[in-house]
Amino acid sequence: MTRLQWGMIGGGAGSQIGPTHRISAGMDGLYQLTAGAFDIDPERGRAFAKSLDVPEDRTYGNWQEMLEGERARTDRLDLVTVATPNATHYEISKAFLEAGFHVLCEKPLTMTAGEAEEIVALSRETGKICAVNYGYSGYALVRQMRAMVANGDLGRIRLIKAEFAHGFHADAEEADNPRVRWRYDPAQAGTSAVFADAGIHAFHMACFVSGQTPSALSADFASLVEGRQLEDDAMINIRLNGGTLCRLWTSAVAVGRMHGLTLQVFGEKGGLSWQQQHPEQLYWTPVNGRTEVIERGGPGLSEEAQRASRIPVGHAEGMPVAFANIYRDLAEVLSAEREGRAPDPLALGFPAAEDGMWSMRAIEAAARSAKSGGSWVDL
Template sequence: MTKLKWGMIGGGEGSQIGPAHRLGAQADGQFEFAAGALDHRPDVGRDYAQRLGIAADRAYGSWQDMLEGERGREDRVDLVTVATPNATHFEITKAFLEAGFNVLCEKPMTMSVEEGEEIVRVAEASGKVCAVNYCYSAYPMIRQARAMVRAGEIGKVRLVVTSFSHGHHGDATDADNPRVRWRYDPQMAGVSGQFADCGIHALHMASFICDDEVARLSADFASTIPSRVLEDDAMVNFRMTGGTVGRLWTSSVAIGRQHGFDIQVFGETGGLKWFSEHPNQLEYTPVGGRKQIIEKGEGGLHEDAMRLSRVSIAHPEGFPLAVANIYCDLADAIRGEARDSLPNAADGVRSMAAVHGAVSSAQQDGAWVDARPPMFR
């Protein structure tokens, strides 16, 4: 099978997410790292790209140079990953879609709902794949949980409770650290801090496993470190279109929690529980029965969980290979085999509508608001 050609924008040297994409994209031999504009400083980006093995003529100084350079090539990249600061996602993603490239965009896909709806329309018009990197939904045991819900193995879902809370921004003396400060600056992060950064992963996960969408929500935001304009802690209650009740807590000042991403799904006949710090296990409890541990790699798993498990039982795969699973689904989609598990532009705009809805609700002391983008109401 011929490798697909892959290019990356952002994710340069020292980036938090860049290595995960480079490992993930190349883990299964389906993509060749062929082009990149990896840094906002042209010379630095070109140098780093070449050190990673990209040919000099495809080591670009800017995303605009990469767009023009790749557009005219017969061997142009099949997929472009956008891993730049949030405020640039819309412009870059739109430009590459309009030029006929498939795109994987880091979350949040856009800064506004209107931009998100525009990306949905552009993606549909282009006929190209536009995916959003909600990579936690690609852990094998999350795919197992979704398949179990779809198969009715816990009955109708009544309640979902999720959190994505850590304490790594809890030190007030570190508030001016540039790697921290931008997340609470409206000019860089947009209208929301912690909820837009981590909370939307938890919200997407709830929708993904429950196979349902958030219809309305009520939010309480807090900036526990006074110098921060945007929230560093949020509690969000929500209701899904099928009637499921949702509870979500997200925080960056929860000192003592590390990654802190977990989800519990409670149905009529059973419950499921997953922790990101123990991703190989899914807890399942049937009504009136004992708790069971379902292990990644064991026999009898649903197909999607089996397909995305690379190593034998008890061997951890970890975060980069969850990202790799997104690239597996992307490779299939680009080759014409659609995967409904691949987070797409519609998921991206739904997340942004929820962010703006939560901000509006918090400003109204928790009033219930519509969480859907206008195009899906």
């Protein structure tokens, strides 16, 4: 099998997310890392590329050099991952889409809803994929939840409770740490801090599992560490277009909470509960029945969950496998395009530019709602 040619922008030495992308993309042997611009410092980036055995003639000092170098090649990249600071996502993704490349962009897709709408339109116009790395949607049991909801096992979905709350920004003494400070600076983070950074994952997961899009929301933002211009805690009520109500809490000051991503779905016939820190178990409770523990890799799972399960039951999987499922979905679609065949339908659930657009609309609406005392804002 010929591996897909893959390039990466950002994600260099010291990156928080870069190693996970490389581990995940390499997990199935579907991609070969053949090009990259890994660092804002060109020499540091080239040195890092050498450590990854990236060919010297496809090692670039910045993304502009990479775009010019790769667009002229006959052996073009099949996929470009954008793992740079948030404010650069729009410009880089737009440029590579316009040049005819498929893109996987880290979230947030853009800094504004208007920019996200442009990317959606450009992706449709060029016929090129622009995926967004809402990587937690790759977990096998998250896909099991989605399949159970779609199958009607829960009946009509009445309520979703979503959380992404941690305590890593609770220490006021750390307020001037550069790794923390930028997140609460409107010039660098935009209109929202913790909702845009963490809570948006819970928002996407609620939409992904329910199969619904948001129609309106109401938000309460709080800056609980003195001096912060943007929120470090938020409570958001969301009305989804299928009639479901979502209650979402996100926080960066919840001391004692670690990762804190959880999702509970309550329907007429039963409820589901899942935690990212314990991703191997999904709790299913039918109305008037006993709670059942659904094990990742166990019997009776949906086709979606079976496809996303990589190792035998009882052995823990984690975030790199969830990311790898998104890379594998993209590889299936890109390979099908190359081979002139229809892709496996199970590969079509990856988060796309439309998901990034809804996220940016929600962030802007939540900021407006919070400023107006929690009034409801239509999306």
